[in-house]
Amino acid sequence: MSHAAQAQALPRGLPEANGIPSAAVREFLKAVNSAELGLHSFMLLRHGQVVAEGWWSPYGPERPHMMFSLSKSFTSTAVGLAAAEGLLSVDDPVVSFFPDKVVRNDAKLQAMRVRHLLSMGSGHGAESLVGDGRGKTDDWVQHILDQPVVYEPGTRFVYNSGATYMLSAIVQRVTGQTVHEYLMPRLFQPLGIEGSAWETCPRGISTGGWGLWLKTEDIAKFGQLYLQRGIWKGERLIPGTWIEQATSAQIANSSVNPDWSQGYGYQFWRCLHGAYRGDGAFGQFCVVLPEQDAVVAITAGSRQLQGILDQVWAHLLPAMGNQSLSADAAAYEELTAELHSLSFPPILSEATSDVVGHVSGRRYSLKDNDRGIRTVSWEWEADVCVFTLQIGERVILVRLGVGQWVEGLVHFEGEPLRAAASCGWSAPDTFVMSMRLVETPFSDTFTCRFSGDGVRIQWEFTRFGAQSTLELEGMRVSD
Known part of the structure; x- marks a missing residue:
């Protein structure tokens, strides 16, 4: 973190001084761990101060994290700033921004407005981009304009990342910059957000x-703003009306999950208890509680998003x-110890094995497989x-710590990703x-x-939206 970013770090405070018992935060941590909700990080702000923060090792505060659909709330912010300018x-009209595109004579498409994209009421009957659109053409705007508009825009909520992509394309059309570039001097730099991508x-x-x-603190700053x-620091960055x-x-x-049934704004979800949030797949959360003057920032690798919010409502709210x-030194010390102990333990050997000498340095040829x-x-x-x-x-190397996490880069797909890896014998x-x-x-x-x-x-692995298991079988190659 640069000196400039350090100077803009959020202020820290004690839970009790901000009206929250340390014991309640500790109960929240125990609950999410007991329910195996897969949190990677957690930051709680009250009255503008960070009163609790923790990262489950090997995750850490210096690491950026994939936001998934929490990105949408930042795109919405860019639209609001462009509107203010x-x-x-x-x-x-959405089509007015793309005179160079082929636009069919369709009344519903012509009626689609920017606000319909913002509110997920574009009129599309399903996702307009993810899937065939991303794989078959490099012109995503044209692909989305070609999709049927089933409903009168503004009448039906259909969650649609293609709508948000169109907002990004519109911002780029009117500013000459990507949303990321446009937000840099207007949002990221004033908040001291560095290393975003x-x-x-x-x-x-x-x-x-x-x-x-x-990073997690970047999410928290966005929520606090x-x-x-x-x-922010006496300067208006975003119009209050927006x-x-x-x-x-x-x-x-509507949804079977209550926090997905409270109405949708401009790329923000309404929540129970008068709160609102930006969120992303697998539990990336920026929850703002105006009535409590609080913000909760979370990153995770979870499939139980409602379960995470349930614990916020049950323990923190x-x-x-x-x-x-009154200060409670004992409870705060226990909370601090709990926060410092958060971890996903490395693989520990429960057995010893003589196989190492037989296997080490030998190649195994695998039968044909899907990967x-x-x-x-x-x-x-x-x-x-x-x-x-x-x-x-391609040859991929993964360094694993025996009974400990070892960090490195892996190149499974596309760009290299930072990994922490560990290993051990569960049986001989x-x-x-x-x-x-x-x-x-x-x-x-x-x-x-x-x-x-x-x-x-x-091989059990989680990737975009799916948890999968692959069975591999092989034989040692003759020396």
Whole structure:
């Protein structure tokens, strides 16, 4: 973190001084751990001060994390700023921004306005981009304009990342900059946000609905800025009227989950208890509680998003009193110890094995499989095991700590990702490897069972929206 960013770090305070018992925060942490909700980080702000913060090792405060759809709330902010500068209006027709595109003569498409994209009421009957649109063409705008508009715009909520991408494309049209570039001097730099990144489409437009990478404190600052109605250190960054519109219910929605049924604003969800939030897949949360003058920032690798919010409502919300509390040194010390102990433990050996000498440095040829993995090998070096996979013509190396997390870069898909990896023997013939892609929600577990010259590998992995298991089988290559 630069000196400039350090100077703009959020102020820290004690829970009790801000009306929250330390014991209540500790109960929240115990509850999310007991329910195995998969949190990677947590930050609680009250009255503008960070009163509790923690990262589950090997995740840490210096790491950016994939935001997924929490990116949408930042795209909405860019639209609000562009509107404040007179570059667009929420009542502008969407098609008016793309005179160079082929636009069919369709009344519903012509009726679609910027505000309909903002509120997920574009009229599309389903996601307009993810899937075939991203794979078959590099012109995502044209692809979305070609999709049928099923409903009269503004009448039906249909969650649609393509709508957010169109907002990003509109901002780029009127500013000449990507959303990321446009927000840099207007939002990120004033907040002291450094090291952010945003994925772009093949034509260089920020993806808008996903693809932003931020640190946990960056999320917290964004939430605090909204809580302060757009004012930061005495300077107005976002118009208060925009924040009011963006975080108010603009369209009705429904879901079996109560916090997804409270109405939707301009790329913000309404919550129970008068709160609102930006959120992203696997539990990336920026929850703003105006009535309690509080913000909760969370990153996670979870499939139980309502479960995470339930614990916020059960433990943190009722603990937020109107008055400061007497200091409780013992409870605060216990909370501090709990926060410092948060972790995903590395794989520890529960057994010893004589297989190492038989396996180390030898290659195993695998049967044909869906991932195209041709060979694997293991090589032990003191407290590290190097696992090598050959996928097609690519060779991927993963360094794993024996009984400890070891960090490095892996190149499974696309850009290299930072990983923490550990390994150990669960039985004399069974070697377990765990890998956490620590700037993402994703993780991998390899369970390798050796028998004679053969090996069977069960690879469990989470990737975009799915948890999968791949069974691999191979034989040792002759010396």
